[in-house]
Amino acid sequence: MGDKPESSTKQPAQTSLHIVYSVTDIQKKVCVLDGIKVTYSAWVKLFQLHARGYEVLYHITAQPPAKDGLAYEQWMKIDGIVLQWNYNTLSEDYLLRVLEAESTALEAWDRVKAIFLNNKGPRCAALQQKFINLILSAPPSLDVYCQTLRDLEAQLNDIGSPINEQILVLQLVHGI
Structure with missing residues (x-):
């Protein structure tokens, strides 16, 4: 209580x-x-x-x-x-x-x-050009060259222009 x-x-x-x-x-x-x-x-x-x-x-x-x-x-x-x-x-x-x-x-x-x-077309063209023209002598090492290819691949994928593995390997060999 x-x-x-x-x-x-x-x-x-x-x-x-x-x-x-x-x-x-x-x-x-x-x-x-x-x-x-x-x-x-x-x-x-x-x-x-x-x-x-x-x-x-x-x-x-x-x-x-x-x-x-x-x-x-x-x-x-x-x-x-x-x-x-x-x-x-x-x-x-x-x-x-x-x-x-x-x-x-x-x-x-x-x-x-x-x-x-936005501006996917011009961006895609510029990135594809970089990808195609990349050669081993531009980056300081093979590791940097491979990473640069992967980075370009990812950027192209971002804008809806994916690079398949076969093209990536061909560009790797071509650039070497």
Whole structure:
């Protein structure tokens, strides 16, 4: 009978922070996109994997909620973090082409996508020319030569012009 009513012994509900706030250094998880060592398709896969794991994939796949209310404010805070991830994982050249003062993570994501997927024809022609003309004397070693061929293969694959293994081997032998 001397017990306190249950309502007075309950602690106030604590609001927990979204898991996205625990990320301290995105570059330890997602490599910097430079278009050569890290290709667009590899960067997309890593970035999406990371975004999914931290429950923010919708920030690069869906439009924001309506601009009224607490939900939008919360969404904007988290979107700002995802936008920072995007900017922090771009090389300086790409960052300068994508950076805008007022942007959502989705808008920045789409600007990066446009860099790599627009102008496919000229980009494809330039990469194929590099691939065909690469010879062993250009790179400093056989390892670098082979890696350069693989990098060009990955870049061509990114824009929808894959190189099959037979052509890769033929170019390897031809360049030697």
